[in-house]
Amino acid sequence: MATSQPPPRRGRGRPRTPGAEERILGAALEEYGEHGWSGFTMDGVARRAGVGKSTVYLRWQDKDSLLTDAVAISSATIGAVDTGSLRRDLEGLSENLFHYLLDPAGWASLRILIDGAGAAEPLGQFVEAVTQVHVGFVEKTVARAVARGEISDHHPADAIGELVYGSVAMQMLQLRLAGRGLDDAQIAKRVDRLVGILLGGILR
Amino acid sequence: MATSQPPPRRGRGRPRTPGAEERILGAALEEYGEHGWSGFTMDGVARRAGVGKSTVYLRWQDKDSLLTDAVAISSATIGAVDTGSLRRDLEGLSENLFHYLLDPAGWASLRILIDGAGAAEPLGQFVEAVTQVHVGFVEKTVARAVARGEISDHHPADAIGELVYGSVAMQMLQLRLAGRGLDDAQIAKRVDRLVGILLGGILR
Amino acid sequence: MATSQPPPRRGRGRPRTPGAEERILGAALEEYGEHGWSGFTMDGVARRAGVGKSTVYLRWQDKDSLLTDAVAISSATIGAVDTGSLRRDLEGLSENLFHYLLDPAGWASLRILIDGAGAAEPLGQFVEAVTQVHVGFVEKTVARAVARGEISDHHPADAIGELVYGSVAMQMLQLRLAGRGLDDAQIAKRVDRLVGILLGGILR
Amino acid sequence: MATSQPPPRRGRGRPRTPGAEERILGAALEEYGEHGWSGFTMDGVARRAGVGKSTVYLRWQDKDSLLTDAVAISSATIGAVDTGSLRRDLEGLSENLFHYLLDPAGWASLRILIDGAGAAEPLGQFVEAVTQVHVGFVEKTVARAVARGEISDHHPADAIGELVYGSVAMQMLQLRLAGRGLDDAQIAKRVDRLVGILLGGILR
DNA sequence: AATTAATCGAGACGGTACGTCGGGTCTTATG
DNA sequence: CATAAGACCCGACGTACCGTCTCGATTAATT
Numbered sequence: 001m002a003t004s005q006p007p008p009r010r011g012r013g014r015p016r017t018p019g020a021e022e023r024i025l026g027a028a029l030e031e032y033g034e035h036g037w038s039g040f041t042m043d044g045v046a047r048r049a050g051v052g053k054s055t056v057y058l059r060w061q062d063k064d065s066l067l068t069d070a071v072a073i074s075s076a077t078i079g080a081v082d083t084g085s086l087r088r089d090l091e092g093l094s095e096n097l098f099h100y101l102l103d104p105a106g107w108a109s110l111r112i113l114i115d116g117a118g119a120a121e122p123l124g125q126f127v128e129a130v131t132q133v134h135v136g137f138v139e140k141t142v143a144r145a146v147a148r149g150e151i152s153d154h155h156p157a158d159a160i161g162e163l164v165y166g167s168v169a170m171q172m173l174q175l176r177l178a179g180r181g182l183d184d185a186q187i188a189k190r191v192d193r194l195v196g197i198l199l200g201g202i203l204r
Numbered sequence: 205m206a207t208s209q210p211p212p213r214r215g216r217g218r219p220r221t222p223g224a225e226e227r228i229l230g231a232a233l234e235e236y237g238e239h240g241w242s243g244f245t246m247d248g249v250a251r252r253a254g255v256g257k258s259t260v261y262l263r264w265q266d267k268d269s270l271l272t273d274a275v276a277i278s279s280a281t282i283g284a285v286d287t288g289s290l291r292r293d294l295e296g297l298s299e300n301l302f303h304y305l306l307d308p309a310g311w312a313s314l315r316i317l318i319d320g321a322g323a324a325e326p327l328g329q330f331v332e333a334v335t336q337v338h339v340g341f342v343e344k345t346v347a348r349a350v351a352r353g354e355i356s357d358h359h360p361a362d363a364i365g366e367l368v369y370g371s372v373a374m375q376m377l378q379l380r381l382a383g384r385g386l387d388d389a390q391i392a393k394r395v396d397r398l399v400g401i402l403l404g405g406i407l408r
Numbered sequence: 409m410a411t412s413q414p415p416p417r418r419g420r421g422r423p424r425t426p427g428a429e430e431r432i433l434g435a436a437l438e439e440y441g442e443h444g445w446s447g448f449t450m451d452g453v454a455r456r457a458g459v460g461k462s463t464v465y466l467r468w469q470d471k472d473s474l475l476t477d478a479v480a481i482s483s484a485t486i487g488a489v490d491t492g493s494l495r496r497d498l499e500g501l502s503e504n505l506f507h508y509l510l511d512p513a514g515w516a517s518l519r520i521l522i523d524g525a526g527a528a529e530p531l532g533q534f535v536e537a538v539t540q541v542h543v544g545f546v547e548k549t550v551a552r553a554v555a556r557g558e559i560s561d562h563h564p565a566d567a568i569g570e571l572v573y574g575s576v577a578m579q580m581l582q583l584r585l586a587g588r589g590l591d592d593a594q595i596a597k598r599v600d601r602l603v604g605i606l607l608g609g610i611l612r
Numbered sequence: 613m614a615t616s617q618p619p620p621r622r623g624r625g626r627p628r629t630p631g632a633e634e635r636i637l638g639a640a641l642e643e644y645g646e647h648g649w650s651g652f653t654m655d656g657v658a659r660r661a662g663v664g665k666s667t668v669y670l671r672w673q674d675k676d677s678l679l680t681d682a683v684a685i686s687s688a689t690i691g692a693v694d695t696g697s698l699r700r701d702l703e704g705l706s707e708n709l710f711h712y713l714l715d716p717a718g719w720a721s722l723r724i725l726i727d728g729a730g731a732a733e734p735l736g737q738f739v740e741a742v743t744q745v746h747v748g749f750v751e752k753t754v755a756r757a758v759a760r761g762e763i764s765d766h767h768p769a770d771a772i773g774e775l776v777y778g779s780v781a782m783q784m785l786q787l788r789l790a791g792r793g794l795d796d797a798q799i800a801k802r803v804d805r806l807v808g809i810l811l812g813g814i815l816r
Numbered sequence: 817a818a819t820t821a822a823t824c825g826a827g828a829c830g831g832t833a834c835g836t837c838g839g840g841t842c843t844t845a846t847g
Numbered sequence: 848c849a850t851a852a853g854a855c856c857c858g859a860c861g862t863a864c865c866g867t868c869t870c871g872a873t874t875a876a877t878t
Contacts, residue, residue, distance in 0.1 A: 013848020013849060014847060014848050014849040014850070015848085015849075016848095016849065016850090017849080017850075020850090037319055038268075041837090041838065041839090042838075042839065042840080043837095043838070043839090046851090050851090051850085051851075052850060052851035052852060052853085053839095053840085053841095053851090053852085053853085054841090054842085054849090054850070054851075054852090055849080055850060055851075057840070057841080058849075058850085061840095062839080062840075063838095063839070063840090107321070110318060111318050111319060113377060113381065114314060114315050114318050114377065115241070115315060115319075116381065117311070117376075117377050117380035117381050131378065131381065155401060156397075159371075159397050159398065159401060160401075161374075162370075162371045162374040162375050162378075163367055163370070163371045163398075163401065163402075165370070165374050166366075166367070166369070166370025166371040166372070166373055166374035166375075167363075167366045167367045167370040167371070168370070169370055169373070169374070170365075170366040170369050170370035170373070171366050171370075172321075173317060173318065173321055173335075174335060174366075176321035177317065177320065177321045177335065193360075193363050194363065194367075197359060197363060197364075197367065197402070198367075198401070200404065215870085215871070216825075216826045216827070216870080216871075216872095217825080217826035217827030217828065217869085217870065217871090218826075218827055218828045218829075218868065218869040218870050219827090219828075219869075219870060220827095220828065220829090221828075221829070221869095224828095224829090245858090245859065245860095246859075246860075246861080247858095247859070247860090248859095250830090254830090255829085255830075256828095256829060256830035256831055256832095257830085257831085257832095257861085257862095258828085258829075258830080258831085258862090258863090258864095259828075259829060259830075261861070261862080262828070262829090265861095266860090266861075267859095267860080267861090419875085419876065419877095420820075420821050420822065420875080420876060420877075421820080421821040421822025421823065421874080421875070421876080422821080422822050422823040422824075422873065422874040422875060423822080423823075423874080423875070423876095424822090424823065424824090425823075425824070428823095428824090445727060446676075449863085449864065449865090450864075450865070450866080451863090451864070451865090454825090458825090459824085459825075460823095460824060460825040460826060460827085461825090461826085461827085461865095461866085461867095462823085462824075462825080462826090462867090462868090463823075463824060463825075465866070465867080466823075466824090469866095470865085470866075471864095471865075471866090515729070518726060519726050519727060521785060521789065522722060522723050522726050522785065523649065523723060523727075524789065525719070525784075525785050525788035525789045539786065539789065563809060564805075567779075567805050567806065567809060568809075569782075570778075570779045570782040570783050570786075571775055571778070571779045571806075571809065571810075573778070573782050574774075574775070574777070574778020574779040574780070574781055574782035574783075575771075575774045575775045575778040575779070576778070577778055577781070577782070578773075578774040578777050578778035578781070579774050579778075580729075581725060581726065581729050582743060582774075584729035585725070585728065585729045585743065601767075601768075601771050602771065602775075605767060605771060605772070605775065605810070605813070606775075606809070606813065607813050608813040609809070609810065609811050609812040609813030623844085623845070624844080624845070624846090624851070624852045624853070625843085625844070625845085625851080625852035625853030625854065626842065626843040626844050626852075626853055626854045626855075627843075627844060627845095627853090627854075628853095628854065628855095629843095629854075629855075632854095632855090653832090653833065653834095654833075654834075654835080655832095655833070655834090658856095662856095663855085663856080664854095664855060664856040664857060664858090665835085665836095665856090665857085665858090666836085666837085666854085666855075666856075666857085667854075667855060667856075669835070669836080670854070670855090673835095674834090674835075675833095675834080675835090
């Protein structure tokens with residue numbers, strides 16, 4: 001999960017300050033939230049965390065790693081859903097996803113993925129961290145639906161996941177560009193519409 | 205379309221060099237393609253375009269605006285599709301989209317949108333430039349399908365567009381993260397699968 | 409006197425706007441007076457003179473030439489003195505010199521000379537213009553004194569001129585650095601002191 | 613003496629690299645000597661000193677301050693003279709002054725003073741640094757001569773200093789404008805002439 | 817009257833340097 | 848050892864000016 005350096009612990013010398021890691025990650029998320037990507041500064045993070053730059057660079061090798069890590073931590077909030085019904089599972093998943101992407105940290109996570117996907121060398125661990133977690137959720141959900149006989153196994157879980165995630169992401173993209181948010185009722189409506197179309201096609 | 209400064213034209217003074225705009229935009233795309241975001245330099249662009257930095261800054265207020273514009277222009281390559289059949293229209297659109305996002309410039313376009321959507325103040329015109337162009341394509345496609353009686357008007361064009369774009373984008377995200385590309389046959393297969401699911405739900 | 413380009417006049421075409429030369433030189437002096445050397449801009453001069461930059465560059469080949477010329481013109485104000493007495497001649501000369509260097513343009517003239525004397529290649533004409541004019545004054549003054557038998561011809565005019573000009577310049581340098589000026593009474597006192605030493609020496 | 617920023621020293625953090633100041637000042641003088649005022653570049657100085665630009669700007673607020681300081685330091689080379697005789701003291705001082713102004717750095721010092729004296733706000737500390745040092749030399753010299761009874765105290769040290777410095781500076785100005793130098797014999801001759809007039813006056 | 821040719825104001829152009837800022841490294845004194 | 852502070856080298860940023868250039872619009876003298 002963490003890009004953070006595994007500390008070469010040997011018990012000698014001054015131990016790492018306990019709270020530092022968390023304070024830095026927190027500061028990173030706040031700085032990112034307030035100033036966006038440009039305007040997200042290592043000096044700024046260090047200052048806000050009340051920490052020297054070397055302390056930051058001792059734990060993360062560079063700026064990307066830090067933001068990546070900060071963001072990966074908040075990814076855990078999506079959570080799995082298991083209601084016994086494909087429709088309600090997908091609705092739950094979509095709703096969680098909306099909330100996730102409404103949060104600056106969640107959105108940052110997407111930004112980092114996109115950014116990393118354009119770079120020369122792949123990010124490696126972060127894919128494991130974020131992508132596979134989400135993919136896993138959908139696969140389990142679909143597998144249960146197949147087992148219950150709700151759908152045939154014609155339609156691969158991949159495709160369904162891509163449609164759900166992609167649609168929600170696109171909606172959030174448009175909303176954020178327009179500077180708008182969403183309340184719970186609006187989310188419910190969009191979730192309904194999305195799952196409706198999706199199921200109409202994949203039910204046997 | 206353009207974030208580029210509307211020149212305070214009054215016919216006085218030396219007119220702006222005709223080819224410059226294009227040369228600069230071209231250079232910007234090439235530089236971005238070769239060096240990625242970090243490594244994308246205004247000096248580099250100017251040098252490659254055979255132009256002074258002031259000439260660049262006379263037309264674009266900063267680095268972001270330039271890249272934004274460069275990328276917006278390459279969006280036009282998606283193009284509208286009108287085959288007389290909803291299925292084939294959506295297939296054509298998806299295929300174009302795959303090709304678009306396989307290209308570095310196309311992918312950059314997505315990256316910039318995501319990035320801009322996280323910033324404090326919205327990008328404004330760029331939304332018009334890129335998003336609405338694409339939205340327009342889908343809306344027209346769906347409208348024609350409704351007119352032909354292929355589908356009811358229950359399903360808003362928005363939702364369909366979000367599913368198509370989102371799904372293709374997500375697939376490309378995964379592929380790029382894995383460091384893989386796509387040949388035409390693979391694209392055709394993915395297009396089929398996507399449109400298959402989609403139509404299964406929206407045909408009357 | 410003028411570094412200004414000799415216009416290749418042939419009577420055809422639009423003649424140069426009559427007042428332009430003066431307006432530009434005036435603007436140059438004002439700009440220099442207000443903003444000093446750094447802050448003295450060709451664009452600024454052109455704007456203040458209500459003139460296009462090309463009009464300026466049509467007459468002067470570069471920034472130095474312009475300022476040089478602007479300043480050379482105001483040099484004529486020193487003027488020769490011939491009172492029939494060496495003491496009174498030198499007093500008159502010194503007094504004129506004080507007034508000249510109190511004026512921003514006069515001071516600028518000195519600055520330009522000093523500046524040019526540090527450069528790789530000499531300024532050429534400007535030396536003729538400014539230096540020799542002044543040297544000439546002193547030479548004539550001394551020659552008359554020798555003719556009248558006031559002094560022997562042991563002491564070359566050069567040496568006397570250097571002492572007068574140098575002393576006045578040094579006094580002005582100190583005053584300007586201290587941000588102070590001089591009224592007529594103070595000038596008279598300094599002139600007295602200077603000429604007194606010069607004529608009589610300092611040994612008791 | 614120094615325009616250089618007084619560092620907010622508190623013993624914390626990495627101390628400023630010891631040799632840097634000197635290396636930078638040296639590089640500044642060399643660059644100035646080679647390329648003159650135009651052609652004197654902060655980047656050039658930093659590169660020659662093997663130092664980052666920020667290291668330079670951490671110590672001097674701008675280009676002027678740097679050159680000013682570089683030059684102030686080389687002023688110390690004039691040195692006081694005390695031979696027990698007014699004539700020989702003045703000769704020694706004049707000779708030193710000739711050598712000083714023959715050197716590019718020394719001449720630059722004069723140029724900077726003249727330049728600074730034309731600016732809107734005074735240079736402040738630099739006056740102390742350069743002017744007062746020199747003034748001090750002359751005052752002490754004259755005071756000793758008065759004590760020895762060589763001269764009366766009618767003639768203020770100021771006036772004598774202005775004559776010596778001014779005369780030497782004017783001679784150097786003419787020589788530099790003519791592109792000529794001076795060997796030791798020529799200097800001796802000029803020194804003799806100058807001090808002769810000063811001590812004895814020019815009246816027959 | 818039509819043509820020719822120089823000048824004019826305006827302002828874009830290719831450069832170069834400015835002074836600032838941030839990334840990532842390094843060096844101290846203090847835990 | 849780790850830490851907080853902060854100086855270090857590097858290199859890009861966006862701005863300002865230089866001196867050149869290209870326009871359309873004057874303005875005479877020449878046809």
